[in-house]
Amino acid sequence: MSPIDPRRLALAALCEPDPERKAQAALDLFAGVRQALAIPEAECTASSLGGQAPADVTLAPGWRDTDWRPAAQQGAPLPGRPTLPRLVPAKDVPSRSPFTLEGRAALLHAICHIEFNAINLALDAVWRFPGMPEAFYVDWLRVAAEEACHFRMLRAHLATLGCAYGDCLAHDGLWTMCARTADDIVARMALVPRTLEARGLDATPLIQDKLTRAGDARAVEILNVILRDEVGHVAIGNRWYHHLCQARGLDAVALYPQLVQRHEAPRLRPPFNTAARLAAGFTEAELAYLAGDE
Ligand SMILES: [Fe+2]
Numbered sequence: 001m002s003p004i005d006p007r008r009l010a011l012a013a014l015c016e017p018d019p020e021r022k023a024q025a026a027l028d029l030f031a032g033v034r035q036a037l038a039i040p041e042a043e044c045t046a047s048s049l050g051g052q053a054p055a056d057v058t059l060a061p062g063w064r065d066t067d068w069r070p071a072a073q074q075g076a077p078l079p080g081r082p083t084l085p086r087l088v089p090a091k092d093v094p095s096r097s098p099f100t101l102e103g104r105a106a107l108l109h110a111i112c113h114i115e116f117n118a119i120n121l122a123l124d125a126v127w128r129f130p131g132m133p134e135a136f137y138v139d140w141l142r143v144a145a146e147e148a149c150h151f152r153m154l155r156a157h158l159a160t161l162g163c164a165y166g167d168c169l170a171h172d173g174l175w176t177m178c179a180r181t182a183d184d185i186v187a188r189m190a191l192v193p194r195t196l197e198a199r200g201l202d203a204t205p206l207i208q209d210k211l212t213r214a215g216d217a218r219a220v221e222i223l224n225v226i227l228r229d230e231v232g233h234v235a236i237g238n239r240w241y242h243h244l245c246q247a248r249g250l251d252a253v254a255l256y257p258q259l260v261q262r263h264e265a266p267r268l269r270p271p272f273n274t275a276a277r278l279a280a281g282f283t284e285a286e287l288a289y290l291a292g293d294e
């Protein structure tokens with residue numbers, strides 16, 4: 001059994017265009033790292049446990065330090081994704097009523113697409129940024145595995161509504177922010193998990209309310225799992241944003257609005273899911289900024 005390089009494998013999974021193979025690769029990769037580092041099952045969520053790893057797997061020496069960016073530039077454009085869904089500007093993705101079957105399928109397709117993208121975002125954090133502590137990579141590999149599980153649950157539920165992933169139009173907003181922060185790990189942590197994923201914390205209860213009224217109990221149940229896991233993803237974003245700010249002598253609260261402006265991140269609007277945001281580690285000062293009382 002030769003040692004595995006988890007960051008090189010994260011890049012390979014990111015390049016994989018087939019959604020099912022990508023999801024399995026993310027789950028297997030986390031299982032391999034968990035096995036190699038003897039991370040107990042108790043420290044994982046059910047969503048991150050679907051992968052397979054050989055019993056005697058080990059990690060390649062120096063795996064945290066390789067700069068894979070030159071290798072990635074030689075390959076196909078990132079991320080690997082299927083030819084469908086067709087990507088269009090966000091304004092061209094029609095919003096439909098969740099109270100028709102087609103509309104509900106379109107809503108869940110949009111969330112399924114977010115989860116597919118979220119696998120890519122987590123894998124990108126792993127391969128792109130060398131020299132971080134081991135815990136950084138373990139955190140983002142766990143996120144990738146959880147996103148793979150979210151994607152699969154939604155895709156399976158979509159099938160019961162007569163819809164396949166790829167059937168509806170979609171937009172590429174999440175990857176766009178990933179690309180804009182490709183050279184700045186502080187901005188990446190600030191704007192992808194702590195802004196875009198955190199927006200999911202705010203939006204999910206409202207969507208669940210609509211799905212409850214539309215009578216889709218299974219979708220509500222899936223979103224409960226997603227919301228639980230996403231609090232953890234945003235917490236991971238907060239953990240590493242604050243870690244990096246502290247290490248570099250940056251004021252995390254003052255820097256955030258500057259990063260929003262520099263990278264044209266969306267300015268978030270209420271209502272905010274304050275309980276979930278506090279559980280994910282946002283401070284009162286950060287919540288006050290969001291509420292507009294700067
Ligand atoms: Fe997710």
Ligand SMILES: [Fe+2]
Pocket residue numbers: 118143147197229230233
């Ligand atoms: Fe997430």
